[in-house]
Amino acid sequence: MVPALQLHMSKTAMRASQKDFESALSQVKRLKDPGNEVKLKLYALYKQATEGPCNTPKPGVFDLINKAKWDAWNALGSLPKETARQNYVDLVSGLSSSSDSSSQVKPEADRKQPGYETLVVTSEDSITKIMMNRPAKKNAITIQMYNEIMLALKAASKDDSAITVLTGNGDYYSSGNDLSNFTDIPPEGIEEKAKSSAILLRDFVDCFIDFPKPLIAVVNGPAVGISVTILGLFDTVYASSRATFHTPFSHLGQSPEGCSSYTFPKIMGPAKAAEMLIFGKKLTAAEACAQGLVTEVFPDSTFQKEVWTRLKAYSKLPPNAMRISKQVIRNREKEKLRAINAEESRALQERWLSDECTNAVMNFLTRKAKL
Numbered sequence: 001m002v003p004a005l006q007l008h009m010s011k012t013a014m015r016a017s018q019k020d021f022e023s024a025l026s027q028v029k030r031l032k033d034p035g036n037e038v039k040l041k042l043y044a045l046y047k048q049a050t051e052g053p054c055n056t057p058k059p060g061v062f063d064l065i066n067k068a069k070w071d072a073w074n075a076l077g078s079l080p081k082e083t084a085r086q087n088y089v090d091l092v093s094g095l096s097s098s099s100d101s102s103s104q105v106k107p108e109a110d111r112k113q114p115g116y117e118t119l120v121v122t123s124e125d126s127i128t129k130i131m132m133n134r135p136a137k138k139n140a141i142t143i144q145m146y147n148e149i150m151l152a153l154k155a156a157s158k159d160d161s162a163i164t165v166l167t168g169n170g171d172y173y174s175s176g177n178d179l180s181n182f183t184d185i186p187p188e189g190i191e192e193k194a195k196s197s198a199i200l201l202r203d204f205v206d207c208f209i210d211f212p213k214p215l216i217a218v219v220n221g222p223a224v225g226i227s228v229t230i231l232g233l234f235d236t237v238y239a240s241s242r243a244t245f246h247t248p249f250s251h252l253g254q255s256p257e258g259c260s261s262y263t264f265p266k267i268m269g270p271a272k273a274a275e276m277l278i279f280g281k282k283l284t285a286a287e288a289c290a291q292g293l294v295t296e297v298f299p300d301s302t303f304q305k306e307v308w309t310r311l312k313a314y315s316k317l318p319p320n321a322m323r324i325s326k327q328v329i330r331n332r333e334k335e336k337l338r339a340i341n342a343e344e345s346r347a348l349q350e351r352w353l354s355d356e357c358t359n360a361v362m363n364f365l366t367r368k369a370k371l
């Protein structure tokens with residue numbers, strides 16, 4: 001190589017290295033804590049790059065931290081300043097790329113727990129998220145979905161997450177019971193179907209009564225029927241400003257479930273509860289919040305961002321303390337809630353056999369009526 005060109009190139013390399021060094025110095029402040037060993041390496045390379053070989057007296061044996069730093073610097077011997085600077089830049093660049101890849105959000109499909117067809121269940125940041133996933137059917141709850149939600153709750157109660165969230169995919173939170181559940185009548189007849197459905201309903205609601213960790217509903221859109229009534233068993237309910245809360249049981253020839261015959265009057269008083277549960281009054285998110293069913297309403301445009309930021313912060317609280325607090329708040333009611341659940345399920349078992357209910361369901365299924 002022509003000597004003049006060689007000189008030019010090495011000067012450029014040195015200038016670039018100085019620039020890289022400065023940017024590495026600012027980058028290092030944004031890195032996650034890389035641990036003590038790496039921090040010592042960085043310290044030593046920095047000192048070598050800026051001051052040259054170690055030139056200070058060795059600290060005393062009891063000055064542990066300064067001695068470790070001194071040892072690390074001294075170990076670099078007579079390494080040239082430029083090489084130390086380059087090594088520093090290389091080390092920071094390696095740390096940044098590994099911390100970038102660990103903080104990258106994996107696509108939901110990669111994090112999804114297997115085994116669910118009607119739900120997407122993910123666990124991340126100490127939060128288990130159970131998302132109802134039939135958006136084309138407004139997340140109407142099929143028999144399979146009832147069973148999968150129970151499975152997901154049981155798994156979440158034992159996993160290492162601190163909090164559990166139920167939410168919906170798409171524009172609805174859930175349109176409640178899938179009315180086509182009424183069409184799948186076994187050879188044993190409708191009475192048997194009503195009986196097994198009442199057991200399913202009781203077991204489903206018991207899972208919410210017994211859930212041991214903080215349980216949060218992220219109500220992303222309108223909620224109907226059982227998806228509303230079980231909200232009284234959640235610890236926190238966050239709603240989008242687009243959400244509505246509708247329990248049209250009389251319209252459907254049915255009666256309340258999800259322990260709402262007890263929780264709603266307790267939450268909002270008997271008069272407001274009756275308007276919802278007997279007359280099917282639909283509440284806006286703001287009304288549901290004013291009546292205590294909803295904890296907080298967020299503008300729809302920022303709903304997901306605000307709610308998940310809040311939940312990520314809550315999920316870092318000590319999990320055992322949260323669990324015990326929930327027990328202290330809820331345990332004394334559990335037996336009562338189970339008895340109420342059983343009673344509501346028995347009442348519905350009869351309702352499902354009534355003409356009022358059959359006609360309402362048929363009207364929906366034959367496209368004659370919607371809510």
Ligand SMILES: CCCCCCCCCC/C=C/CC(=O)SCCNC(=O)CCNC(=O)[C@H](O)C(C)(C)COP(=O)(O)OP(=O)(O)OC[C@H]1O[C@@H](n2cnc3c(N)ncnc32)[C@H](O)[C@@H]1OP(=O)(O)O
Nearest residue numbers: 137138140175176177178179181194197225226352370371
């Ligand atoms: C004896 C056997 C008993 C079995 C019982 C099992 C256990 C049950 C225990 C629990 C009991 C719970 C009580 C309740 O939850 S009551 C509430 C029931 N829900 C409803 O009545 C809502 C019915 N849906 C509607 O009124 C409307 O769909 C809507 C929610 C107001 C939305 O209207 P939209 O115009 O915006 O959208 P739409 O075109 O209607 O819906 C899109 C498609 O989704 C289907 N769909 C929506 N909700 C349901 C539903 N709840 N059940 C079944 N299918 C639903 C709708 O039919 C559309 O489908 P498609 O595109 O036409 O194929």
